Amino acid sequence: MRVVVVGAGMGGMAAAARLAVAGHEVVVHERAGTHGGAVRRYARDGFGFDTGPGLLQLPAVYRDLFVKTGRERLEDRVELVQVPVTARHVFADGTSVTLPNASRGKVIAALDDALGAGAGERWAGMLTRAREAWEATRRPLLEEPLRDEPSSRGALARDRAYPALRKKGLLGRLRTRRAGGAAGPALAEIARDELRDPRLAAMLCGCAWAHGLDPAEAPASAAVLAYVEDTFGTWYVRGGMRVLADALYERCRERKVTFHFDSAVTGVREKDGRASGVELADGSTVDADVVVAGAGPGAPGGQGGNGRGMARFTVLLALRGARPEGTPHRTLVHRAEAPGQPLTLLRPDDPALRPDDEHEAAVLTLPVPPGTGTGSGTAGEFVERLLTLTDAAGLGLSERLLWHDVRTPADYEAETGAPGGLVPPPALPGAGGAFLHPANPARLPGLYAAGGWSHPGGGLPAAGMSGAMVAGLVQDPEWRGSV
Template sequence: MARIAVIGAGTGAMAAAARLAVAGHRVVVYERTETYGGAVRRFERDGFRFDTGPGLLTLPAVYRDLFVKTGKEPLEDRVELVQVDPSARHVFTDGGEVSLPNASRAGVVAALDEALGAGAGGRWGDFLVRAREAWDRTRRPLLEEPLWPDWRVLGEKEPYPAVPHKRLLRTRRAGTLAEIGSWELRDDRLTALLMSHALAYGLDPWTAPASAAVLPYMEHAFGTWYVRGGIRELARAVYERCLERRVEFVFGAEVSRIVEKDGRAAGVELADGSVAEADHVVAGVHPARLRALTERPLDAEGDVRADPGAVPPARFTLLLALRGAREPGAAHRTVVHPAAPESEWDFLTSPGGDLPPPPTVTVLRPDDPTLRPDDGHEAVVMSAAVPADAPWEEESTARRYTDLLLDAGRLAVPDLRERLLWHEVRAPGHVADETGARSGSVPAPSLAGGQGRFLRPANTTRLPGLYRVGGWSHPGGGLAHAGMSGALVAGLIVEGPGFRGSQ
């Protein structure tokens, strides 16, 4: 039985802890805050309850596997999973809108043809076929296996089979998500729909590789799911599974240093000066934080994977308490697209001193009685990708974004401002405080192509005995990918460096 110290109680870290405990190891989780879940938190006030992190789940099979492997008990025995249908309602400023059925290619094609004109559905359907090919090519190396030692080959070749496009007497193929929209979808509204999937993960569509096409494909192929009571209930279920497997949690325990002995990780030192010895250390923290805890480089010189110095966009969220009942047939998720999406994308990467343009806004309206005081009220969550390095310490910045989100929300929620009882602002600083992520930025899933710049660091490090877990490590961000990182780390510790992933 090995002693394992886990830094952080995010979902990926807890997934690793539960699996390692089942394998017979003694696992202790050190969390600097007073609760578990990382970014998967809850805010409660006046009988209203809100998810403050992710609001929906894709690839629920990751957590189904976790619960079966750690207790031979279905996930559905612990939480109620609800398939969201329609998957999303998309609203455009020209007055058009479309509701996309969940996990139905034929239904999506028909809906797009009816809403956007004949041919729109066919182009999107053809795109999904190509996106599936990219998914099939990258699913194992970028989700189910530890990062290859020769990871550079994943960045050299673009797995998305782009359609040849003639331009200025040259034949080119889309290399970015924006080029897919321009050259293959050939409709501003379809392009906006595609880009919204990238923005949800803080990706810039102009630089995100074409392989980011797997993001809408995952939703299409595996469905969009909601956990009754909110996604926080999923984190609670994983935490309780850890306790059942005798994982020990120490809250309010900030790790100040990773202890080394004989050239390997040998435990953690806490802020109070105490030392907890361990045979392995699993770190579920931001790369900048991990560097501060160690005394040596953790990756090879010249490594170009996901620049740890870069600050990807963050998320600005409004929690709205509304008077009045949710109208019948209201969509669970509505995405409101701005009139000038190019301005939003430019501002996310180079905010400068200009006022922010209207962003793409996601509105979540779960039909869930557990989130509201009674049926005469409604709890709504609105969010948008924002520059992480904007002057969030200035009250005017948050006020400006609040107005932008509320203006967009009128297209998703009838009489929004008139129904508003109160709202709570969740700026990037809140995420930074809760997760330790630099500037509150949000990690994206690992992606192939792009010369490796969209890959996350490997779960192993150059310091023997030290492992990385969670959204800032392979296979990247998002609930499903973070959960898979836990499975990969557990496999590497239990089976050793020969571990090659799930079969």
């Protein structure tokens, strides 16, 4: 079969590589001039910065992709590094805690030492309940394609994944009814009730916030995001995450996938009740037996996401002076005026991203509503406000600043085509299905959706999973997921 993939993002390329190995003729049309979607790099004066995701979870998704498309390990193409520290949290009251990566016992001890006896056990108890939610929903959420049918959505829509610890009266039930009419506790509620420490609550809510989810609206099942991070660890790709996108692009090319850049798709063609190709911006058409839409909302064939998520303000910081010894890769700066909505600072120890060892590259990110500007001030004043917060946290970035570059939601919109610079959040079970993304098979036969704007949502692991799901469905429309 001839397959046209719309968009050369990570989900689209994951689908393209798998379909090409299955013997299909695959052609990718990408509106931008390069591959990778939001996984980009900015370089200047010897500094390099990830402008999209800076860390990787569940690398097994890409390990499986490379093995299945070429009997080759991912590590033969990229250098994966498991960071020793998941994150350092600096709280508004001046306390801080550094969490070891993928070591529950050490995390418990660190929390007790920093926040007081019992803090670690409360955090571990929450993660144990999150594990139950993970085990109950992992397969239908991450291994099986989502279909537009009640049986497919029903199992994920119920709040059984992470129910409230105790039954509530009528007033409590009314308080837990979130936007859209979905009943069940919100993440902020279970953080308050179960963790009983505003700093622990800020840690849990901050995990969802970093994924572009409002903890006051996200269902309690968002606790699985913290569980995945704690259990499976956090990884970095040496040279930056763009190296992973480059490796996937090269894998596609090796499997004879054809790419056309600066080639915007404006419509999906239909014939005899099914997708039959695409229309391009130059007025030409491309015939196909199958169309895979890997692009975002508003793109032809795009399903539009679930209407949730955040955009990003990102500040790329070129710093004078060597990276201080013991600096964690990731620091979350919690804000008194916005509990559970921290700033994220990434400081990779990677010589490939700095001109020499007497300089440091860092990336400061704040999720914001899509389309947000810098407020009443200039971009420079906005950066100054953010740096003031990091200085108050004792990070001392302002005095070392050589230069900076600002990436606004408008910049991301221009780069990715996503309205307002919106970044798709991961799909979540519960909440009546309000946090699920559109199904992988579209209602038009022969049209499928991959990437962050379709099931199972945003993030590098989910993008790779969506590609596997679509490839399975193209091979067999009745395919129900991996074994």
